Amino acid sequence: MTTQVIRRLLQTIPTLIGVSIVLVLIFHLIPGNFVDSNPTISKERAAELKEMYGLTDPVHIKYLKWAKGVATGDLGYSIQHKQPVTTIIDRYVWNSVLIAGVVLIFSWTIAIFVGVFSAVRQHSFYDGLITFLVFAVMSLPSFFIGLLAIKFFAVDNRIFPVGGMITTGANYEGWAHIWDVIEHMFLPVIVLTALNVGGLTRYFRTSMLDVIKQDFIRTARAKGLKERTVIFKHALRNALIPAITLLGFEIPGLFAGAMITEKIFNWPGIGSIFLNAINARDYFLMLGYTFFIAFLTIIGNVIADLLYRVADPRVRMK
């Protein structure tokens, strides 16, 4: 087991290096830089600052310097925030993680139930309806759903707060604070879940349809098990195991989706910071964050892979 884990981890290294090279190359191409956007400094000062930030290095030196930092856990220096990139990520990422986590739980739960229901009733009216609805929520751009949601739920009918994470000036403590945050989470979570749930529902439906056709389901029924037991114990477990590998790829999707919703709902997450960083050309913050997500994805995949091996007895590691 340990050797498997180690081997799998070692395999990620070339991918990580590849990702980092691609990223640095792309970022190097980006026109504009933070220093030049300050109109009040002299050309000499601008050159001095660029030198200080390492913006003038040729790309391979830039890469080596940066890679060296990354190897020691230093993702670079955010010029805009005047802080290490890791500090900035740490400051904002948890808010994003909160949303992403809740969305992950909701969307998987909903997708599993709806997908199963839809598969069990394949070709029924409900299946058609669900198929349509799922495609409907998948078929609007995220920002559009977000703006519509704000319009209907926060502006026209003041059911949810317009945006942000806490009620300013309320100074809630304890449970009141938690409820306050939950209230503010409603809209972004609903929107992100709606966006995320569609594809997953389709996945689970297809996967369940495959499983339900298997012989062992017939065996289970022939044992006199309740249909619920057949579906949720026998079928779902088989459908879920391959889905574990999907989890790894959920990460970049969730964070990317969150970028838009954070911007719209004014949620203080890392996504909106990243968008700002792009516009301000905060070189290392852009690079650091993108690499961070890529890293999470790769690690997420490894973990998903290992989990899969744990969960599926057929490939279980001994």
Add this chain to the structure above:
Amino acid sequence: MANNLIEFRNLRTNFYTSSGVVKAVNDVSFSIREGETLCVVGESGCGKSVTAMSLMRLVSPPGKTEGGQILYKGQDLLTLKERDMRHIRGNEIAMIFQEPMTSLNPVLTIGDQITEPLLIHKGMTRKDAKKRAIELIELVGIPRAAKIFDSYPHELSGGMRQRIMIAIALSCDPKLLIADEPTTALDVTIQAQILDLMRNIKSEFNTAIMMITHDLGVVAEMADHVVVMYAGKVIEEAPVHELFANPKHPYTQGLMRAKPIINQRQDRLYTIPGQVPNPVELGNNCYFNERCEHCMSLCVEKPPILTTYENKHKAACWLYEKGGEVS
């Protein structure tokens, strides 16, 4: 003479496919007596498995059991509430299937799968169920039962898996065991072992067995009574010796001839000419007429009726029908 355990009366199960309605089980009647082994014989698609699934009430869409009765202990299973039917499945009537490789859930342990019926039907505690499960595993002839209990299906061979299937089926001491081609997918040596096992079970527990097969060798070895099906209909039914000695229906005769006989060298095995008719386009006639050597004009005009002859022998063929000759 033992009592009827199961009685099929005019069972009809249809499948509504995109190309039309398939009468998979078309007015089938026969019965299984307590402690008896009944073999249902026929080619692929003749409706023998669907008959069994109809009995279990596990025919799924687009199939639908639409007529007739299946009497079990005087009750019509077809009208039973789903809840009551569940209590019969796996408990009083158990079933094993053709593909042992895929009939066990790959992500649950053998133990989980054997104890499941014990827990739900017998209300056993987990501990008792485990004890019983290990007994069952030993009963079906697998050594190191305790270890097998915790294994997963993929760790076992096909023969062992089929034994496990049998153990599951036997777990609640069913009155009837339906075995749908239980040996088809297995090696010949394993086949013999499984058949032995089933024979032992039958003698030990006095369980009735409804065995579905296309292999007349298996029939000869196992059956007390045989039902021959063709295109959804029962065309012949007789005690096993009677049938082998005196097959009436040309189809049955064909089957007999198609079976290789040991120590008898043949240049070519006999094959029944033609193909199984398209199930959607069945007319109002004898479905075998196109392939029959003895086809008469009547055969294409009217369907023959299953008629009882001597020695509890039933057949549906105009050849033996006086009425047929008359009209």
Add this chain to the structure above:
Amino acid sequence: MSEAVVRSNAVEVKPPTKKPASPWRLALREMRKNKLAMAGFVVLILMFLFCFVGPLLSPYSINDAMNVRNGNKPPSAQHWLGTDKVGRDVLLRVMLAGRTSLLVGIVAMMVSVAIGSTLGAIAGYYRGWVDTIIMRLADIIMSIPSLPILIILGAALSELKMDPANRIYLVMFIIGFLSWPGLARLVRGQILMLREQEFMQAAEVLGLRDRRKIFRHLLPNTVPIIIVVATLSVANGILTESVLSFLGLGVVPPTPSWGNMISAANSMIEFQKRPWLWIPPGVCIFITVVAINVMGDGLRDALDPKSKR
């Protein structure tokens, strides 16, 4: 209930032997029975007509001078869907935007299919280190979060002195380029399976060249799966473009796209006061993407032998 029983029982029944229907004809027949998918197909055709023929019928033209004094007019007899801020006819813009958006979706799909299927086939056919390299590359692209990279590529490549009118091609290629790995994996899997099959041994015996084997014998067999993925990726392309437009990095004005038309109405006041600016493009995206998705889904069902009834 499942179809398992059906498969093991009734489907043993031989299929009707009327005509030896080709798999395509079967798929088409299957498709026709899927009402939702057919509806999607019809809607899509109508949408194409709307976008490509519609502008020819409009009294306005894209070359009309803008007139801010005629801006932000609500729907009227002259302008059925009103005018935008600078006085352009919204209906005409919606139709022209549809051309852009559909084009973006289709070209992005073609790029993705071309790269994905070729690389997937090569990886699957040659295996070994070729496979490793291609799949590693796919891994790399898949693990870079696509939205940031789209944004960044959009910004980086704006360096190329690109006429904004041509920028849509760039957007198409970027979207297409970033979405090939998924398809490549699928195709690779299929090819790995297919190359072991008998007809390939026949090809081997004939001494065909690799290229011919891959592109004439193997790839065509993966067409169903490619078609399904391709259909869905058109929808995806349209959505991605709109999000990029919202961030100001997609198709840029004055070239209209549904995405940039919606995002032009970006304040709540605009949202509430002038619904004719965002409802039409919003509805168009919605209808088109739903139509493509249900059609793709139907195709999947039709082309996938496993899901045959």
Add this chain to the structure above:
Amino acid sequence: MKKKLLILLSAVMAFSLILSACGGGDAAKPADPGTKVETPAEGENAGETPAEGELVTEGTIKATDPSKSPANATARKDTVIVGMPAPSGVFHPQYSEIAYDVYVTETIFASILQVQKDGTYAPSLGNYKVSEDKKTLTFTLEDAKFSDGKPVTAEDVAFTFTLFYDKSYDGPTDAYAYAPIVGAKDYKEGKAQSISGIKVVDPKTLEVTLETPSVLALDVFGVAGILPKHVYGAAYKPGDLSKMKDTFTKPVGAGPYKLEKFVAGQEVVFKANEHYFKGAPKVPNLIYKVTTEETNMQLVQTGDTDGETNISASLDNVEAIKSLEFADLTLNPTNGYGYIGLNHKDERFKDKKVRQALVYGLQRQEIVDGVYQGLADVVNVPQSKVSWAYTDEVNKYDYDLEKAKALLDEAGWKEGADGIREKDGKKFKITFTASTPNAVNEVLIPIAKENYAKLGIEFVPDQMDFNALQDKVKKGDFEMVFLAVGLTPNPQTAQGTLRTGGNQNDYFFSNARVDELFKLANEEFDLDKRKAYYKEIYQIANEEVAHIYLYQRRDTLTANARVKGFDVSPYKRFTFDTPVIEIQ
């Protein structure tokens, strides 16, 4: 520090707020389908805003019914909440760069001088005197305390000033260019332990000696938030200010408020500083809440905020705020302007007549009204009309097609067979570099295209992403470009754009007299004398068409009428009013 607004402005351009426009009240009839939409008649003049009646485009529009204030706002008896985009958490006066960080530091820190409504400096924490040779600035301090109760001394000021010249200082202030202190170079290079030009005379007096006189030094020293040495000294190590960055979220200053809590991306919570030297603020709690362009108006409406700094000045928004009835709306000319930059290295643009023709031949008023519906003015000098240095004694360049044609004829550009002017066999074709998406360009491009076509000039827009555009401009790789720029209270900073080789002079504008005037002005501390210099500079810039000046738009400050005392100008931000505002 003065540059923050510029940064804000560039950011605004980058994000390209689509300023929603409204044709409300527009009398123009919809064109018949199938015909080209008529552009307004030639020569039709600016000035008229849509027939809206009295559109107030400047000053404060008072709330009509303060009692309509939402209950939750009214319920806040001791707290004022002001909305703004997210500060990034750089709460250090020498490092804060984006406008919203500056808002926070201005609330927490006090400076020696403070900017007035007209852009002049007034004494605050202290005052200054200039020596005879104008090289020595003497700063004197009031009796003041930091929020921790310790007094503000000349040592603190010296410490603050020294930081600017540290080798590892990477904040936005280019101190040496503005205030070349004697000894700063040696200190920066590590040759000296301290800066010889900074001298603490006594605890209330500090002397700063410059290498050359520079009025810009006030923009460094006058407005620098004074850091308490006893707090920040620990983080200070010459040549390595990395520890200073850990203090960003724990600021201590002598300003009206002290930081209570910073929730990144959400809010900045302040408590009144009881030691504030002008007397503790009347509002005990102040909160800056993070809002976004999409919904900031709704937050005022729901009472979640009492004030909002960032609602864009569009007719839609102005009307919406008016309709709230309980909010005061202040409309100020933005401290900046939009212009079309000409590359003076381009052969064609070297001819003044051509440049002038390009101004005369462009319907600037039409463009500005099209974008801002009256909430912007056409400008003719690179200075805000509220500045003390402003002058309108310049050519107005009203739209005059004939004059423009005549000028081009004089310049030797003759109309060719195809209607395009040519000279020496070269067609007059201008490539216009424009960022997109951009609200101004959307209107400007079609109008300019048409206007210049009438002049016989082919106008070809080349649109691109803002950063790409900026890059091109920096490289001098453009002919004509639309950009906006911010201004600072000190008119001297305009030297960056107008002086030969100025850091912002990407247009290669060069005029010997302008260079000379800027030099004179920089060495003069007397306002009247400086005013005369600047006036001449503006007149030359106008006459020579250094740039085609386009517009000055509006900024807003929206405040719930229950909060009294905001009195802002383009220079004097609301932060300077925080000590005096009251809740009614």
